[in-house]
Amino acid sequence: MDKDQALKLVKPHLNETRYDHTERVMETAITLADVFQVNQEEAMLAAVFHDYAKYRPLKEMVQIIKDFQLPEDLLSFHHELWHGPVASILVETELGIDNQAIKDAIYWHTTGHGQMTNLEKIIYLADYIEPGRHFPGLDIIRKVATKNLDEACFMAVRNSMTFLLSRERLIYPETLNMYNQLKRNLEELNS
Numbered sequence: 093m094d095k096d097q098a099l100k101l102v103k104p105h106l107n108e109t110r111y112d113h114t115e116r117v118m119e120t121a122i123t124l125a126d127v128f129q130v131n132q133e134e135a136m137l138a139a140v141f142h143d144y145a146k147y148r149p150l151k152e153m154v155q156i157i158k159d160f161q162l163p164e165d166l167l168s169f170h171h172e173l174w175h176g177p178v179a180s181i182l183v184e185t186e187l188g189i190d191n192q193a194i195k196d197a198i199y200w201h202t203t204g205h206g207q208m209t210n211l212e213k214i215i216y217l218a219d220y221i222e223p224g225r226h227f228p229g230l231d232i233i234r235k236v237a238t239k240n241l242d243e244a245c246f247m248a249v250r251n252s253m254t255f256l257l258s259r260e261r262l263i264y265p266e267t268l269n270m271y272n273q274l275k276r277n278l279e280e281l282n283s
């Protein structure tokens with residue numbers, strides 16, 4: 093499936109703002125895949141479909157989490173986290189995308205986890221740094237992202253957790269696992 097075919101498939105599932113975001117995540121992911129020698133077609137497809145389930149009714153997402161035996165602990169965390177895991181199911185059942193690496197990158201883009209592949213890191217990061225995002229500290233992460241994938245992902249997850257903590261929101265355990273693992277990787281690199 094090429095870019096145009098993929099974008100045409102995702103378009104009816106997104107509003108205009110989210111579609112524009114998706115295009116930018118796609119371009120960012122393709123660039124990162126080139127830099128870090130990750131399969132560019134997989135990066136393109138995972139990026140195009142990462143928010144595929146974003147606008148499904150909450151009731152439908154709950155049903156899918158139960159029916160497909162996704163971790164039920166998701167349901168005790170903010171519903172914003174659900175659309176990644178749910179999309180990883182729907183892209184296969186509705187669109188026939190059965191590539192495990194792509195599905196995993198879609199699955200983990202909302203929470204991260206402790207043993208992320210480079211493709212998963214690229215989608216997580218592309219979603220965070222795409223050029224339409226504007227908040228303090230982003231430019232430095234964009235710069236780091238051209239050189240060190242772990243460090244850029246670490247900065248992104250650290251910022252997300254800081255934001256959540258400042259609002260006394262819950263932290264999904266896999267997000268903490270992502271933070272810890274990347275911190276360890278970076279310490280090893282610098283020791």
Ligand SMILES: [Fe+2]
Nearest residue numbers: 142143201202
């Ligand atoms: Fe998302």
Ligand SMILES: [Fe+2]
Nearest residue numbers: 117142143219
């Ligand atoms: Fe997104």
